[in-house]
Amino acid sequence: MSRERLIERLEALAPGAWELYSKHGVSREIRHAPRETAETSRTEEGFAARWWDPAPRFAAAGDTAALAEAVERARETPAPGGSCPVWPTGAAAVPQTSSMAADESPPELHDELARLVAAESRGEATLTELTVRRGRTVERVVNAAGLDVGWGASALTGFASAVGRRGTRACEARMSFRWDGAPELATLARRLSDRATLPLSDRSAAVDRGDWLLEPSVGAALLAGLAPLFCRETTARWPARGGLLAPEVTIVDDAGPDAPFDGEGTRTRRVVVFEKGGLSLPLRDLDAARRDRAFSTGNGVRRSYRTPPRLGARRLFFETGRPAPPRELLAAVRRGLFASALTAPWRCDLENDRYEAEFTGIAVIAGRAQGPVAAARSRGRLSELLRRITALAPSGETFPSPEPVLGATLLAERVPFD
């Protein structure tokens, strides 16, 4: 079945209440593991339709013929009616889809990264696995209101693992990365080395309350944990009390550098989600916009063509009117800990205003490093932690969480540690 016939069928099933999404993706991946090198190339084509007849329905398939069949089968399940969103309109030229040229293979970084990890850790850590993937996608959304937009995106992503060994003890580090520009191997090597070797130290946190300096990857994990708070559907009440961050600190969601449209075809915009110590404009996709009788902020996120778009942050980052260099933040630590890497996922309980972070790092007194701290934990009220963040330095690095989050070095005062 042709695309045009499929559109006709959707219009017949749900007049004025349908959307058709398509994605073409190509990627190349190189994986280095002990005694093994694997190269994979993938070509993916996918189509997805959403429509209200009046029940909300979704179908996805690898080609238009299979999608047409999936659309008919999705109609078999009886379901109560729902309200169709107000569709965006507009047009943008659809980039050409093409296969990847040979010179678009991901760069060979294994040997250099292995050398850097060994040097950074003074021989204690070894790179055990590196996967680098270069991918390119072309997406297109058409809908019943006449929207027809397309856009292309590309990314260099992957993950790396290292193992640190000291005597009979060992520790494993695993990190995912995403580079928007040139590969930042030195930073990745330092992070892998810290995560793999610092936990091998015998020391635990010697301070039970003090300053807490968060490395950009740890700061990004905090921001990613806060992301649901900025969505329209948050039910947490505590942020309404305000006074949570210094007045000059804002949190912004702006996926402009990644894609001009979201997964529903709404134009990407810059949304200030947190300012003057409290929540600002909530993020909305088309469904949230319909419920609020407001506009979509371009936050319909599609992780795959196989799943319908969902409300979510797309590219969060901190901004501050008074950025301080990380060195200054370190100098400002009187007695506390530098969190170099998380040793367990950051737990944010937004509903109950709680957090828990387990990390490894370095003890700092009067701005000077005192020695490694194998394991430490900070937990308490999220609102308190945000209030205690007194300075930050945006790093500009992107961390996949899985949507991109930009890191920042954060300094929080008088934080409790276990």
Added chain:
Amino acid sequence: MPLDPSAVARFLEPLARESGEIADVFVERRQEIRLEWRDGAVGQTRRTATEGLAVRWRRGGSERICAVSRADEAGLREASRQLQAALGRGIVPIRSAAPPAGDEWRPLSGERWRKRLEATLSRHAPRHELRWTLADVDREIYPARAPAAVSARRLTSLEGTFIAPSRRGDETRRFSFHGPESETLADELREALVRAAEPRDAAVPCPEGDADVLLAAGCAAVLFHEILVHPLEGGAVSPLSGLSEARVAVPELEVRDDAARLDLFGGYECDDEGIRPRPVKLLDAGRIAGRLTSRDAAAPAGRDASNGHGRRAEPGDSPLPRGANVVVAPGSASAEEMVRRLEQGLWIDALDGGSVELASGSFRLRFPRARRVRRGRLSDELGPGMLAGEILPVLKRIETGLGREVRAYRPLGWCARGGQILPVQGEAPDVLVRGLAVRGLA
């Protein structure tokens, strides 16, 4: 519609000419129905039908895979062409791709399940937000110089939250249930939901420190999945490496990985390299007895040495040696006897997550609730927490005397490693472990 094996053989022939070369074609067709339930009504209905094909070549430590998102001969031609070009072998001539047929899908209906779920949910958990999924997965594997293997699985999951009455008022509880579709699965699901909705006392925070723990209701399968299955996956370097046949636990403990158990979520008829799986004893009378292997992990012994555990999440993924269903042999103690033996400690009947760090051998298991045991009797309801330990010391601290009743642990459904998420499950009797580190979670 399956590919023509002779056509596949023609494409694979130039890829597996030399000894030591592995080449295969992997085809997957996946249909899925998903219903989003909210308080007795279906919200959005989803239907997906996707397919993919990958051609793989491997020799020694080098592997190349080309994957495309169509599963017909045109897809085979396209992927083979890319792979042969990359390897510098004879190139398959370009032909215009035939349009996809689009009518090859096996019928899949969720209507019977929808009706049963409607009745079950309205009676036992009327306020809920749950996702029900029925996935139908057909896989064909065409290894070079070997017969093709075909497998089909139909898997069901119900996950989400529901409101349950408790003595301190209503509370939101998580629910997770995974199983291969069968005549009895709907009844099993109903029983699981009834148990999950039972009234409970108000929970007090979980204490911190070392405690003796009784893992009940089959949830010990999660422990063994983390501390035995992952460390014994071919190629894994862990504290169990190099301990072949060493006694690491009590003689009564016998643990195997049995992918041929099709009544469990992780089962399959043949692995993703076309090998029929064999049950693999991981621990035999307390001794390390075997490892999970794929064709490559079994090298240089080759194809025959694989015990059928080469698995991949999607066509474009490399097959890795992975676990499927961990099965722990029963002992002879009754459930009450196990609690009496525990005397003082924690009784846990649900684990909702786990992880292991193979290099150090440390693992963590998360539990959503527990019961304190005092003087051999169940007492306070406890809140969520974490169990932690290290593989070898914990294996040594498993008590002689296992429960006599083995139960499938249906909340265990998926396992992620190296970015590949696969269905897994297991069954276990009640297991008593002394001296696990316990920490309460807020």
